[in-house]
Amino acid sequence: MEYRNLGRTGVKVAPLALGTDNILNPTGEDESVRMILRALDAGINLIDTSNSYKGGEAERILGKALKQSGRRDEAFIATKAHYPTGPGPNDRGNSRLHLLKACEDSLKRLGTDHIDLYQLHRPVFDMPIDETLAALTDLVRSGKVRYIGSSTAPAWKVLEGLLISELKGYVRFVSEQPPYNLLDRRIENELIPMAQAYTLAILPWSPLAMGILAGRYADQDLRPEGSRAALRGGIYAERVSERAVRVGNRFVGLAREAGYDPAQLAILWAKDQPGITAPIIGPRTVEQLEHLLPVMEMKLDDSIRAACDALVPPGSAVANFHNSAPWMRMKLEFSA
Template sequence: MRYAKLGNSGLDVSSIGLGCMSYGAPSTGDHSWTLGEESARPFIRQAIEAGINFFDTANAYSGGTSEEILGKALQDYGVRESLVVATKIFGRTRPGPNSLGLSRKAIMTEVDASLRRLGTDYIDLLQIHRWDNRTPIEETLSALDDVVRSGKVRYLGASSMHAWQFSKALYTARIHGLTQFISMQNHYNLLYREEEREMLPLCADQGIGVVPWSPLARGRLARAWDETSARAETDEFGKSLYGSHDQPIIDGVGAVAESQGISRAQVALAWVASRPGVTAPIVGATKEHHLVDALRAIDITLTETEISSLEAHYTPRAIAGFA
């Protein structure tokens, strides 16, 4: 396993992060395809044994049970101090006002709730899951700075938003002497490359680490165009992200995979991992070969000809994943 600094910070993360949205009680939240605790734990152990030290979840995943499953596993395996535990706040976790967004009240409440579910004293990387149009950014940044200074959080990150919004947050934190963001978790893969226009250049300029979510496009890049999966059939959010114009790109992934004698997933992940500025793609795993593919992908070098063939059929897309 290789490790790299996350952005301009001193924090070392593995070249692959394990995304834990796939783990949670199927009866809670919006994803009926998630794995419960007993089924999820082997994947967490497999990741740790492979050298992955970066684990990503969110307070809203499966009604908070994703955080609970990850936290219990890390406690039982006794490896908490050597790992980077990342979670996110913004989504609604309970009914009523002040249960959504990035107000001071919501941040303070949700950080404490995540700590309880994770069973830990601190969060290594706290990420704002989305931009909150209802709360002044100064209030959000001040509250985030306070949770860092309290010792409950070590570092701050952000997730999908417009580049102008992230730029505003970076600038506002800087001029007020508040804790800076070190990472951006954005939607980026062969089927969605709009981040190359503004967000990725912004992150490169500002020394922000990039940890893309959905590097396999919710599994679409890991299988042939005419194949499907249980998740694909029930993932309503995923259905809104991609369309029929993706087929030539998916077919191209298949052609490179066949020529190299490797899996489609390895091709797609190798492409994302090799992109300038990308630190660690966030990969989900619900089958044993998912992590095997991810680990092999970081050692695959694609030729310029292969990269050109993978990128040739991309056309501009509407903003997807957060707007």
């Protein structure tokens, strides 16, 4: 398997990362532990979590799995902070006050003395980024964090962080974690070119488009039993529109006609797009994980890439996977 550099760092990561948002939501603890260990067995080393996933329980179970197996050093732990951790006005956001406490709490749940990649789960626009970067710099210099990154931020906000770090001697973002799949390609317009210019790792979330690209949804049933849209509703359900499902099922037909499994091709497409470091896969079961592991050794054929471009042109979108980021405006400029 070919490992990839995490941005401009010397860290090598597998071409797929394991996401943990399904831990206890709905995946049980035992199955979650088995998935974590199986991912490590297969060579996946970047495991992404957050202090907001099931109220921090995803971090706890990840830490437990690594400690009990004695495999902490095999894992590159990426976690995040930003979302509320309590009722108070300072129990959220990217302030120094919140981030220092959130980091300590994550370290306790993970049962480790350091976090490999500490990410801002969302950007903040009503305070200077200097305060955030200064706090993250102190965490790095204290040894509690190795690298820092951001998630679901606009290109200009990430670049602002890079420039402020350069000017003031703060630690530098090494990664950005945006939503990205064939149904929402808008990061190709600005974020990916910026990341390539400044050697920033891109770790996309939702490469399967919540299962739409795996054929999980029928044209007449947008909330099938057991789907994330049905289980979680809200912004998750909003992403599953009739148009998204219609285009997604055309992709499913394209994949099968070309001899691919649709889920594998959706992940492969994201993995082999320019500027992508490692898509984050979020299987619910060990069986689903096993099904996606072969993608790490596969290469995307140019003719398939062209067929996907014809279905959803580069830089465009037919679904809104940025709907948790109000700074992004949905633009549907063509008919699919």
